[in-house]
Amino acid sequence: MPAAARPSVASRLRPEPCRQGLRVLGKIKRQQRWALDLAPQPVALPVCPLCGREIPPAEQDAHHFVPKSKGGRETQLLHRICHRQIHALLSENELARQFNTPQALLAHPDVLKFVAWVQRKPPDFFEKSRKSAQRRRA
Numbered sequence: 001m002p003a004a005a006r007p008s009v010a011s012r013l014r015p016e017p018c019r020q021g022l023r024v025l026g027k028i029k030r031q032q033r034w035a036l037d038l039a040p041q042p043v044a045l046p047v048c049p050l051c052g053r054e055i056p057p058a059e060q061d062a063h064h065f066v067p068k069s070k071g072g073r074e075t076q077l078l079h080r081i082c083h084r085q086i087h088a089l090l091s092e093n094e095l096a097r098q099f100n101t102p103q104a105l106l107a108h109p110d111v112l113k114f115v116a117w118v119q120r121k122p123p124d125f126f127e128k129s130r131k132s133a134q135r136r137r138a
Contacts, residue, residue, distance in 0.1 A: 050079075055078070061083040
């Protein structure tokens with residue numbers, strides 16, 4: 001190993017605090033500490049504004065409360081199942097005019113019934129959504 005790449009003796013024998021004062025860690029313990037320092041820290045998961053459950057990364061969908069086709073720009077993360085159920089129940093015109101906030105969506109009786117059902121499921125639960133009977137006829 002070239003001399004420039006080799007750490008100095010002082011940096012290799014860096015004292016670490018312990019109950020008895022300072023002590024020098026061996027090579028293996030030092031590597032274990034460095035691995036712990038580099039380990040990914042747990043990240044707080046976003047919470048779905050409809051059902052109130054945490055959204056795992058695989059189930060995150062960005063929802064435009066005002067559809068893009070109607071001039072909406074802001075998005076918010078929802079569970080994939082919640083997002084699909086909104087679009088199965090409501091048209092883009094209804095979303096743009098009446099149901100453009102999470103509170104307004106929760107006022108819709110079919111959405112409220114769905115949320116009561118899905119809140120009992122685990123956060124990574126997914127099931128295919130069917131369009132409502134009204135949307136299928138239209």
